Amino acid sequence: MRGRLYNSSWLEAWLLAIGFCCLITPAVMVKHENFKTCDQSGFCKRNRQYADTAAARGSSWTSPYRIDSRTLQVNEGKVTATILKSIEGHSSVELPLTLTFLRSGSVRIRVDERKRQTGEIELRHGSQARKERYSGAGDWALVGDLVPAEITVASSDDEGLTIQYGRETNCKAHIRYMPFSIDFMRNDTTHIRVNAKGLMNMEHWRPKSDKQVTEPVESEEAQVPVIKENAIDESTWWEEVFGGNTDSKPRGPESVALDITFPSYEHVFGIPEHAGPLSLKETRGGYGNYDQPYRMYNADVFEYEMDSPMTLYGSIPFMQAHRTDSTVGVFWLNAAETWVDIVKTKGSSNPLSLGIGAKTDTHTHWFSESGVIDLFVFLGPTPKEVLQSYTELTGPSQLPQQFAIAYHQCRWNYVTDEDVKDVDRKFDRFNIPYDVIWLDIEYTDGKKYFTWDPHTFPDPIAMGKQLDSHRRKLVTIIDPHIKNEGGYSVVDALKSKSLAVNNKDNNLYEGWCWPGSSHWIDCFNPAAIKWWQELFRYSAFPGTASNTFIWNDMNEPSVFNGPETTMPKDNLHHGNWEHRDVHNLNGLTFVNATYNALLHRDSKSPRRPFVLTRAFFAGSQRMGATWTGDNQASWDHLAASIPMILANNIAGFPFVGADVGGFFGNPSKELLTRWYQAGTFYPFFRGHAHIDTRRREPYLAGEPYTQIITQAIRLRYQLLPAWYTAFHEAATDGSPIVRPHYYVHAWDEKGFAVDDQFYIGSTGLLAKPVTTEGAESVDFYIPDEEKYYDYFDYTVVHGKGKTHKFHAPLDKIPLLMQGGHIIPRKDRPRRSSGLMKFDPYTLVVVPDNNGNAVGTVYVDDGESFDYQDGAYIHRQFSFDLTSQSLVSQAMGQTGKRSKEYHKTMATVRIEKIVIVGAPAEWKSRTEVLAMEEGAKQGRTVPLSWHAGEPGKAAWAVVRDPGLTIGARWKIDFS
Secondary structure, eight states, X not given: OOOOOXXXXXXXXXXXXXXXXXXXXXXXXXXXXXXXXXXXXXXXXXXXXXXXXXXXXXXXXXXXXXXXXXXXXXXXXXXXXXXXXXXXXXXXXXXXXXXXXXXXXXXXXEEOOHHHHTTOSXXXXXXOSOSSOOOOHHHHHOOSOOOBOOXXXXXXXXXXXXXXXXXXXXXEEEEETXXXXXXXXXXXXXXXXXXXXXXXXXXXXXXXXXXXXXXXXXXXXXXXXXXXEOOOOOHHHHOEEETTEEXXXXXXXXXXXXXXXXXXXXXXXXXXXXXXXXXXXXXXXXXXXXXXXXXXXXXXXXXXXXXXXXXXXXXXXXXXXXXXXXXXXXXXXXXXXXXXXXXXXXXXXXXXXXXXXXXXXXXXXXXXXSSOEEEEEEOOSSHHHHHHHHHHHHOOOOOOOGGGGSEEEOOTTOOSHHHHHHHHHHHHHTTOOOOEEEEOXXXXXXXXXXXXXXXXXXOHHHHHHHHHTTTOEEEEEOOSEEEOOTTOHHHHHHHHTTOBOBOTTSSBOOEEETTEEEEEBOTTSHHHHHHHHHHTSTTTXXXXXXXXXXXXXXXXXXXXXXXXXXXXXXXXXGGGEEHHHHGGGHHHHHHHHHHHHHHHHTTTSOBOXXXXXXXXXXXXXXXXXXXXXXXXXXXXXXXXXXXXXXHHHHTTOOOEEOEEXXXXXXXXXXXXXXXXXXXXXXSSEEEXXXXXXXXXXXXXXXXXXXXXXXXXXXXXXXXXXXHHXXXXXXXXXXXXXXXXXXXXXXXXXXXXXXXXXXXXXXXXXXXXXXXXXXXXXXXXXXXXXXXXEETTTOBEEOOTTEXXXXXXXXXXXXXXXXXXXXXXXXXXXXXXXXXXXXXXXEEEEEOOTTSEEEEEEXXXXXXXXXXXXXXXXXXXXXXXXXXXXXXXXXXXXXXXXXXXXXXXXXXXXXXXXXXXXXXXXXXXXXXXXXXXXXXXXXXXXXEEEXXXXXXXXXXXXXXXXXXXXXXXXXXXXX
């Protein structure tokens, strides 16, 4: 939800304008003039110029940063030293360096600045901001083990030091003293090079009278690279003007930059959120490339453009590099505005090869406006291991309540409580399942959060009770801007307790957002978090109940009259840290406060909170879900949603979706239908729309569209056991919920850039949504030798390394099952997921080329934290054609609540088993033997075999085998 309003009259005028714009539906409406390019961002322009100077100097360029070897120490898993930045005519700048080799196998590199660290600098304008470089991002983003590991000095001489480390001691870090650089090796092959191109740059503190310093030159006397002063434009060192706002920059220039090279890696992935391809593009121009770096500066960018490195709502500065035999990664832990340039170069040792067999190196250049250099290095060697290492640091995705992974119905806005109840009834009338209905800002009394409009929502309790009767939930929006209105108890307390963000003069900051004049809660302040908890108590927020959950929007933060639609960078947060230091963390701190408030609200019977956040950073995955923001009802936005969602999944925040149907504009019925068919495969599945769009609840589409959309939603509900199992995997080890080809088939180079089809968890389900208007087919790319089967009619798709045309008229969802998997599902349609809790299961067995298949299912109560004490069922199913058997075995550990939970599930049975590709010799068989642990004897149950039509597989069905989901059992097909 989005806008720029200052009072109610402006609201009416703005809404009329938007309504007119929706009628003409322009292709791009993002206001580029409201957001900086690199040339308009002073530190970005300076660091790019620095890189250009280095490139122009070629082999004569030498970085002015060197390690003072006299300061180097190796002790208890750490290497410490001082890096010296040499400047002509001045003393060297001291930069403390710490390398920590972690037990996880990762390496952390931190570089600070001594003078700022010790407070030996002067702030301008009488600023009360902190003098140090901000190094606290890890306090919010990191939760993992940072304990150093044992290391060995493999070699040491006057030029450098080599450290041997890693869980298998097969990794090395070669630290070069002059110029400073580090090469990271696995099995004696270099995979990551830090500062190999000499682009490291820490803008040290200097008084304003200093002249700007630029190009390093060789000092003939000392033979040490130095920085030479030169009189060029210093305007963005001391203040910066954009959009009518002047950034006072009291600490002067303070950016940090570093180049990171991935030798022999052509593909890099990650650093969401951007609306572009999964495999990241080059950013220095050229055909098909970008001419701007990828930017990470959380911002309210509505109707964003496609195929762009422009910043969006969230930032995760985590990048993976991948090739056929290896995956590595880096995590740039900095919460300030950050840009990343990407350049790829090819080289060949044989001049006669004409480029054939040449290796591609990917060179990345990272620069942030402030803070320290804080870099984590992961050497893999697989995509799964890199992501697991990152997850060990920042935490896995939250395991949500089961309702949260079902279908959500939202729009700006359902206008009354009767409107909500009417929508609820109509979903039932049309037999369309859904779990959650959402309320945008109009439910409040004058846009004051924690209130209800007394005229339009006079009885929210009755509304909530109707929803609860079918186990449905309500989500209400609560944003970080608090209306500045006299007599409003929330803002009165915010002011009196000094819990809001301050301006550069350390006075209460006032800006404009939906309510008009507003103040912003400062969730960096522990006292603010504690106060926020009290606001969510049922007595403090009357009208809410245990089935009410929260949406945190506009938390970049969005400020309608601020620079780049956000806060001034020189605003001050708790501890007097400037907003520039912590900007990308702001959304995380807000959702953290809300998550803990919901925990506190239900402390007597804890339930897993559900919070949706628009802004995010590394670590936000621990507390909720996100979505791709204010998209458009257009085919290109539908197509772009898939690589965007995949990028979040491989960057550790997999609980993500896109507004089904597009937020802005009115989709055609074809587009709306295709979007539901795509959305059924989003981890977060929500239909949402702008206030000026036509109502588009699925039952309004008309036939055949309503029925087709209903079937897409029902497919989501049918596969909820598989989805919930995938969410459990993500919550355990950080695995993506939806997985791109390079992650699943790491060896298949042809598939590395494929980002329009994906796998669901470990199920072997391969989806390729239709994203082109009028299309009646898609081209599936099949990377391996396994047979794939149409999920619905068992059509066989086979052929390694080829694309296969797949018939997909409007009523057909392109979904394949890869051989080798067993897929759990529930086939009985219900009104909500809560009503499916004790329904029986169906297992779909899809053997591989060798006749084997494996699958898992994870089940718990879908609400509480009891699973942490063993209250869950986790089973592995294995089918073996040689022994002609299907068995169920337990996974995981028992706990104090295991026995009690298993009793509650003792009657939940398996009602059907489908074997796709059943062998022809089963044709004459009519029964199988089912045996469950604890039973006195086995039981014969009917088997039916069905011949496949031409091009389709045969299948067999075992009905009602008399087995339960939580027990150990075996079916003998022999």
